[in-house]
Amino acid sequence: VQETDTITDSLWDELEESLLGADVGPSTTLWLIERLRQRVSDENLQTGSQVQYALREELSTLLGKSSSLRFSKQSPLTVILVIGVNGSGKTTTIAKMAYRLSQEGHQVMLAAGDTFRAAAIDQLQEWGNRIQVPVISQKPNSDPGAVVFDALQAAQSRGSDVLIVDTAGRLHTKFNLMEELKKINKIIQKFVPDGPHELLMVIDATTGQNALLQARKFAEDIGLTGVVITKLDSTAKGGFAFAVADDLGVPIKFIGTGEKVENLMPFEPQNFVAALFA
Amino acid sequence: NLSKRLEGIFNNLGGQGRLTEEDVNAALREVRLALIEADVNLKVARQFVDRVKEKAIGADVMGSLSPAQQVLSIVNEELVEVLGGVEGDNKLNLGGTPPQIIMLVGLQGSGKTTTAAKLANYLRKQGQRPLLVAADMYRPAAVNQLKSLGRQLTIPVYSEAAGADPVEICVNSLDYAREQANTVVILDTAGRLNIDERMMNEVINIRDRLHPREVLLVADAMTGQEAVHVASDFNQAVSLTGMILTKMDGDARGGAALSIRTVTGVPVKFMGVGEKTDALEPFYPDRLASRILG
Ligand SMILES: Nc1nc2c(ncn2[C@@H]2O[C@H](COP(=O)(O)OP(=O)(O)OP(=O)(O)O)[C@@H](O)[C@H]2O)c(=O)[nH]1
Ligand SMILES: Nc1nc2c(ncn2[C@@H]2O[C@H](COP(=O)(O)OP(=O)(O)OP(=O)(O)O)[C@@H](O)[C@H]2O)c(=O)[nH]1
Numbered sequence: 001v002q003e004t005d006t007i008t009d010s011l012w013d014e015l016e017e018s019l020l021g022a023d024v025g026p027s028t029t030l031w032l033i034e035r036l037r038q039r040v041s042d043e044n045l046q047t048g049s050q051v052q053y054a055l056r057e058e059l060s061t062l063l064g065k066s067s068s069l070r071f072s073k074q075s076p077l078t079v080i081l082v083i084g085v086n087g088s089g090k091t092t093t094i095a096k097m098a099y100r101l102s103q104e105g106h107q108v109m110l111a112a113g114d115t116f117r118a119a120a121i122d123q124l125q126e127w128g129n130r131i132q133v134p135v136i137s138q139k140p141n142s143d144p145g146a147v148v149f150d151a152l153q154a155a156q157s158r159g160s161d162v163l164i165v166d167t168a169g170r171l172h173t174k175f176n177l178m179e180e181l182k183k184i185n186k187i188i189q190k191f192v193p194d195g196p197h198e199l200l201m202v203i204d205a206t207t208g209q210n211a212l213l214q215a216r217k218f219a220e221d222i223g224l225t226g227v228v229i230t231k232l233d234s235t236a237k238g239g240f241a242f243a244v245a246d247d248l249g250v251p252i253k254f255i256g257t258g259e260k261v262e263n264l265m266p267f268e269p270q271n272f273v274a275a276l277f278a
Numbered sequence: 279n280l281s282k283r284l285e286g287i288f289n290n291l292g293g294q295g296r297l298t299e300e301d302v303n304a305a306l307r308e309v310r311l312a313l314i315e316a317d318v319n320l321k322v323a324r325q326f327v328d329r330v331k332e333k334a335i336g337a338d339v340m341g342s343l344s345p346a347q348q349v350l351s352i353v354n355e356e357l358v359e360v361l362g363g364v365e366g367d368n369k370l371n372l373g374g375t376p377p378q379i380i381m382l383v384g385l386q387g388s389g390k391t392t393t394a395a396k397l398a399n400y401l402r403k404q405g406q407r408p409l410l411v412a413a414d415m416y417r418p419a420a421v422n423q424l425k426s427l428g429r430q431l432t433i434p435v436y437s438e439a440a441g442a443d444p445v446e447i448c449v450n451s452l453d454y455a456r457e458q459a460n461t462v463v464i465l466d467t468a469g470r471l472n473i474d475e476r477m478m479n480e481v482i483n484i485r486d487r488l489h490p491r492e493v494l495l496v497a498d499a500m501t502g503q504e505a506v507h508v509a510s511d512f513n514q515a516v517s518l519t520g521m522i523l524t525k526m527d528g529d530a531r532g533g534a535a536l537s538i539r540t541v542t543g544v545p546v547k548f549m550g551v552g553e554k555t556d557a558l559e560p561f562y563p564d565r566l567a568s569r570i571l572g
């Protein structure tokens with residue numbers, strides 16, 4: 001803790017520590033510190049508070065503007081494909097989104113696209129029952145593509161305006177699983193002319209630098225339109241968000257703040273940056 | 279990668295017969311960076327590098343090794359020693375009167391339920407008669423998940439109806455295990471945050487009532503800087519006897535393991551290397567060391 005508010009070496013050390021400690025990552029942290037040093041000389045900044053303020057500005061810039069869910073403009077059905085690595089919080093996030101969208105007056109349907117993991121279908125069906133949203137599913141170990149196709153048809157014939165597709169967790173390093181995802185994406189693209197309207201990647205806030213590798217690979221293989229960061233009710237800060245948003249140009253759209261169906265909030269860049277230093 | 283970066287450093291400094299402090303400082307900056315990129319906790323990385331520094335300065339540059347290789351070998355040796363630790367502490371302790379109890383704890387989604395099934399499979403192959411216990415009464419279909427895995431393996435699962443209390447379920451499972459002559463009981467608990475007092479009290483109660491022989495933290499290999507705080511809180515609450523690092527079949531470097539080991543002394547007992555019930559491997563400190571160093 002500094003006695004005066006002058007810009008000293010220990011200020012830079014403290015900033016570096018708090019950024020690295022928040023999982024911002026060494027390369028983004030280095031970039032930020034260099035940028036701030038440049039601004040101190042360019043703008044003749046005098047105090048630690050000014051540097052802190054500048055840091056928050058830089059962080060907000062990396063995140064980009066806040067961006068909400070993108071709905072279909074052409075077809076009457078909006079399709080949201082939810083993807084991410086194992087255990088990140090996809091299924092729970094889908095339940096939360098479905099609840100929120102139903103509350104907002106949408107006719108939501110869910111597709112149980114994880115046909116592999118034990119009781120994955122049961123889990124989504126239980127959520128569907130709780131929030132009174134229909135779930136389309138087939139038997140465990142059936143082809144996920146077939147379930148998705150089924151769900152697209154059901155959503156269309158039922159007049160649902162939002163279909164959210166749950167997929168099995170998959171590590172981005174697994175070739176066959178990423179190929180399976182590409183196939184699911186193609187099925188949606190063929191069925192709905194401008195779909196999927198959202199390719200949402202769910203990332204656990206407690207993840208370290210691997211988050212960037214995950215996001216890059218998912219973006220590369222099928223593209224991303226948004227990110228949801230879950231488990232921000234933990235002590236983790238999700239600092240990888242800056243590198244992900246900046247590197248891939250993909251907005252963070254929602255955050256998960258707990259295990260209940262209401263624990264989903266739209267992403268607010270200002271709040272997220274402020275929470276980093278809380 | 280690290281060895282290339284270290285070669286680069288030593289190419290810029292004069293070749294000497296001994297490693298000077300300047301050489302070592304330059305090299306260790308790279309090592310510290312590699313560790314942080316690997317998600318090793320900041321303070322742990324700093325402590326580690328300080329320890330290596332003492333061993334590296336003045337070390338003779340061994341005949342066939344370049345200075346970079348020399349530093350790297352000291353770093354690797356130190357890392358393997360910290361991770362590998364005391365002889366035998368990476369093994370499961372299940373000696374004593376059956377049934378012995380293994381309790382799995384950890385954050386949400388880390389892989390506990392899947393790991394419980396893997397452990398049961400592994401122990402059965404070793405001649406044990408395992409009983410799986412479905413003590414997660416919060417997550418939708420959690421009990422079904424464990425039952426489904428139990429069915430796949432034909433390993434019995436003890437569970438109770440909705441509304442039952444997880445602590446009582448665990449207590450009751452022990453009576454059931456005795457009746458059924460199970461030799462090891464594996465408690466699958468709900469994912470929980472280390473800062474959730476009520477949920478942490480639940481696992482404290484389970485531990486106090488059952489005295490599990492092994493209390494294992496199931497931790498995701500991709501966990502970032504918070505690994506240290508999570509592990510210390512769990513350790514303080516239920517005295518961890520080991521950890522299992524899951525999803526090691528991905529490309530996460532796994533630095534969390536070094537952080538957890540350094541701060542809590544808890545040894546890695548197994549690694550999860552896939553989603554199937556046979557995807558459990560014993561822990562190899564040298565493999566994890568090279569992976570963390572990248
Ligand atoms: N504390 C907290 N827990 C969460 C949050 N989101 C999800 N979880 C929990 O994380 C665990 C995993 O959630 P799931 O929805 O099953 O994750 P998933 O990505 O669908 O998992 P797989 O399908 O197995 O890959 C569950 O215990 C959830 O309750 C969150 O925002 N906060
Ligand atoms: N690739 C891979 N996936 C794993 C491994 N261990 C678990 N998983 C997957 O990770 C996801 C979460 O596993 P669970 O066993 O449900 O995790 P959990 O800790 O019980 O989750 P909660 O009970 O919600 O806290 C599932 O998709 C598992 O198949 C592993 O070693 N490798």
Ligand SMILES: [Mg+2]
Pocket residue numbers: 090091092114120167168169
């Ligand atoms: Mg799921």
Ligand SMILES: [Mg+2]
Pocket residue numbers: 390391392414420467468469
């Ligand atoms: Mg579980």
